[in-house]
Amino acid sequence: MGMIIAVISGKGGVGKTTATANIGLGIAMYGRKCVVVDFDIGQRNLDMILGLENRVVYDLVQVMDGEASLKQALIKSKSNENLYFLAASQTKDKSVLVSSKIKKLVDELSLQFEYVILDAPAGIESGYEHTIEFADSAIIIVNPEVSSIRDSDRAIGILDSKSQKVKDGEEVDKYLIINRIIPEMVQSGDMLSSEDILEILNIKLLGKVAEDKGVVEASNQGTPIILNPKSLAGAAYKRIAARLCGDNIPIQEPTVHNKGLVGKLKGLFS
Amino acid sequence: MKSNQYSIKVFEATIEDENKFLAFIDANYELFKHHLLCLQGDIPQRVQQYLEKKSLKYINNFDFPKAKKIKDNFIMPHHEEQKCKESCKVISEPLRSGQYVEHAGDVVVAERINSGAKVVAKGNVIALNVVNGDISSMGDFILVGDTQKSNILFHGVKIDNTLLENRLNKIEFVDNEIVIKAISKKELTWV
Numbered sequence: 001m002g003m004i005i006a007v008i009s010g011k012g013g014v015g016k017t018t019a020t021a022n023i024g025l026g027i028a029m030y031g032r033k034c035v036v037v038d039f040d041i042g043q044r045n046l047d048m049i050l051g052l053e054n055r056v057v058y059d060l061v062q063v064m065d066g067e068a069s070l071k072q073a074l075i076k077s078k079s080n081e082n083l084y085f086l087a088a089s090q091t092k093d094k095s096v097l098v099s100s101k102i103k104k105l106v107d108e109l110s111l112q113f114e115y116v117i118l119d120a121p122a123g124i125e126s127g128y129e130h131t132i133e134f135a136d137s138a139i140i141i142v143n144p145e146v147s148s149i150r151d152s153d154r155a156i157g158i159l160d161s162k163s164q165k166v167k168d169g170e171e172v173d174k175y176l177i178i179n180r181i182i183p184e185m186v187q188s189g190d191m192l193s194s195e196d197i198l199e200i201l202n203i204k205l206l207g208k209v210a211e212d213k214g215v216v217e218a219s220n221q222g223t224p225i226i227l228n229p230k231s232l233a234g235a236a237y238k239r240i241a242a243r244l245c246g247d248n249i250p251i252q253e254p255t256v257h258n259k260g261l262v263g264k265l266k267g268l269f270s
Numbered sequence: 271m272k273s274n275q276y277s278i279k280v281f282e283a284t285i286e287d288e289n290k291f292l293a294f295i296d297a298n299y300e301l302f303k304h305h306l307l308c309l310q311g312d313i314p315q316r317v318q319q320y321l322e323k324k325s326l327k328y329i330n331n332f333d334f335p336k337a338k339k340i341k342d343n344f345i346m347p348h349h350e351e352q353k354c355k356e357s358c359k360v361i362s363e364p365l366r367s368g369q370y371v372e373h374a375g376d377v378v379v380a381e382r383i384n385s386g387a388k389v390v391a392k393g394n395v396i397a398l399n400v401v402n403g404d405i406s407s408m409g410d411f412i413l414v415g416d417t418q419k420s421n422i423l424f425h426g427v428k429i430d431n432t433l434l435e436n437r438l439n440k441i442e443f444v445d446n447e448i449v450i451k452a453i454s455k456k457e458l459t460w461v
Binding site: 124146150151153154156157158160199200202 | 364366367368369381382384385386400402
């Protein structure tokens with residue numbers, strides 16, 4: 001049985017879908033069979049970020065309703081043969097999700113794949129609750145800002161009370177990714193430090209990803225940033241994927257790059 | 271002439287607090303059934319209605335010719351003690367945003383109360399870790415650290431966060447006024 005991981009955040013726009021795409025691809029590049037599922041019914045984005053927009057024929061709602069087989073709906077990634085993708089329905093809304101059908105789909109996926117990654121919708125509504133319902137573990141994406149942290153705190157609270165695993169008396173493993181860190185701002189005290197965030201959320205740290213302008217471009221082109229060997233964010237996602245596959249890699253702190261003479265001088269005196 | 275001579279028991283009182291008086295009479299009703307009540311001063315209408323309903327005999331503003339004072343074994347009603355019989359609730363998990371804890375007794379929170387979480391207690395609240403959420407207590411005191419982001423209500427009164435010092439603070443009533451005092455670390459050993 002494969003591991004079912006829900007990627008959640010509470011707040012929208014923190015990089016949940018980008019993280020899902022990159023972690024999925026990272027695990028596939030590591031050599032493990034992985035499927036990424038877009039659970040954001042009615043607002044699908046993952047297909048675009050993976051560059052598979054024009055390949056979507058059937059979606060997960062059709063699979064759940066028996067209108068298409070899982071084999072028909074699974075799309076193989078063009079960048080790695082270990083990665084598959086299952087699209088969300090764009091024309092329906094969250095109300096089509098039913099627990100029993102989700103359980104069946106997720107169970108079927110976990111028989112075929114070592115890692116099943118579910119991209120949750122933003123917010124804490126029914127769509128979110130259904131995404132976390134049958135998850136073994138959750139990756140929580142936060143940005144170093146108070147609103148993101150409060151919303152993810154709320155999402156964790158719901159995870160700890162409404163997931164099936166918790167109802168069965170077990171615990172859902174929770175891993176934190178701090179995304180879009182600007183090291184300069186952390187250094188000057190204008191941005192929450194990772195320590196502060198970890199103290200508030202009180203869960204295990206999976207990785208830190210620095211703000212990277214290349215991410216937007218990568219998303220627009222449908223080639224996840226992890227494929228760019230020069231990108232710092234890409235390297236961070238590579239390490240995160242390896243940690244999920246069991247490697248013991250220490251957390252790397254995003255560092256300040258002093259560019260030019262002024263920066264170097266500032267560095268000397270700070 | 272036909273006559274009878276009685277020796278009756280009289281309970282003499284002046285009504286200061288209507289509620290307290292009624293509670294007292296109510297608690298000792300069995301005893302007062304056989305007493306004559308002598309009430310000095312004005313009798314409020316509610317008391318009058320109550321006495322008539324219970325058919326208790328009473329007279330108003332009356333001087334007795336020759337009387338000696340005795341003390342009866344009256345029960346004083348103890349409403350204060352009945353207030354908080356609920357057990358103490360201990361929370362050892364962090365309270366996350368959106369979580370709501372309501373309890374009829376005391377609440378001890380050993381972990382963080384995060385922004386957006388809420389604790390409402392009829393009794394005392396003791397928060398031992400960082401508080402960024404809301405606390406409401408109707409008890410005798412609140413114990414809380416230095417929490418500039420919290421929202422603390424003591425008996426419905428909002429506590430000014432700037433008055434909290436960087437140590438454990440005790441918020442309590444002293445002579446009907448809310449007093450906040452810092453507790454030194456030494457006194458904390460009992461926790």
